[in-house]
Amino acid sequence: MTEHSPYTYIIVMAAVTYLIRVLPLTLIRSRIKQPLLRSFLFYVPYVTLAVMTFPAILSATGSVASAALGFLCAVFCAYRGRSLVQVAAVSCAVVFIAELFI
Amino acid sequence: MLSTDLVPSRTACFWQGVRDGLPIAIGYFAVAFTFGIASKPFGLDALQAAFMSFTNMTSAGQFAALGIIGSGGSLVEMALTQLIINLRYCLMSCAVSQHLPDGLPYYHRFLMAYVVTDEIFGVSIRQKLIWPCYIYGMLIVTVPGWTCGTALGVLTGKVLPLRLISALSVALYSMFIAVIVPAAKDSKVLACLIPLAMLVSSAFNLLPVLRDISYGSRIIILTVSLSLAAAYFFPVHEEEEEQ
Secondary structure, three states: OOOOOHHHHHHHHHHHHHHHHHHHHHHOOOOOOOHHHHHHHHHHHHHHHHHHHOOHHHHOOOOHHHHHHHHHHHHHHHHOOOOHHHHHHHHHHHHHHHHHHO | OOOOOOOOOHHHHHHHHHHHHHHHHHHHHHHHHHHHHHHHHHOOOHHHHHHHHHHHOOHHHHHHHHHHHHOOOOHHHHHHHHHHHHOHHHHHHHHHHOOOOOOOOHHHHHHHHOOOOHHHHHHHOOOOOOOHHHHHHHHHHHHHHHHHHHHHHHHHOOOOOHHHHHHHHHHHHHHHHHHHHHHHHHOHHHHHHHHHHHHHHHHHHHOOOHHHOOHHHHHHHHHHHHHHHHHHHOOOOHHHHHO
């Protein structure tokens, strides 16, 4: 096996990751008209974000209880129409305080 | 929120990006700090780890890379691993492509592609039109947050207080919640689809066989299948997208 410098690895991974990101942005230059594809791309962000958030958020802290509390508070604040920063700050504070007790 | 029909002033839109990017940058700093600490036992020095963070801007992919570098894996293995873990960015970029202003020059597309991360994607996709200056505002705070956090993690080698990392990690997820919950409030389909996606995702986390599917593959499988099903049964009309 040949020994590679860490920089060789890093350049390979950066190239792969960048290509994944840049190809759709440069190849798709117009509005997609096809109804199924349009609708698909409309739903993609919400499904991806939902899948990435849950259940991963539950293991993001020291205990499931504090994470669940942070999750519920975030949902509540977001439902009440709070801004992005407010939702993030509230859940952050809730977890921090909850972990003082748990 | 940016105006959808007028071209916003570049400065205003840049600063809006900085404002929206700041909480992401703080969260990135904490996660990157953890990454820096994790990369040390694999023989990476601060410069190498920071270079990796600066050029990749991805967390799951970078954590996976450590094992490959540490075990002297092949470059092909590295490329394939990154492809599988990061393929979700392809879906995100496809979605972003539909939010770019018409006729946006290539150099903007090349630069914007660099920061299609989970968080920047999630936050910027709320806008009907995503302007380059908005993304650059986010870039200018999040890239240093991620890169410096990594370098400091390697250099100090000391773990930040656990409670602080917990709280800041949750903050990153909360931003996703701040994006999807209001959308669910406005659309009955999304109000069902989002909890369903979370439920299925939990099932993938718990059930045998399914739980062996890697993080990157799971996100792709679920996003493609659920979004396609929703698109088929509940096609979106242009007027709804305008809302």
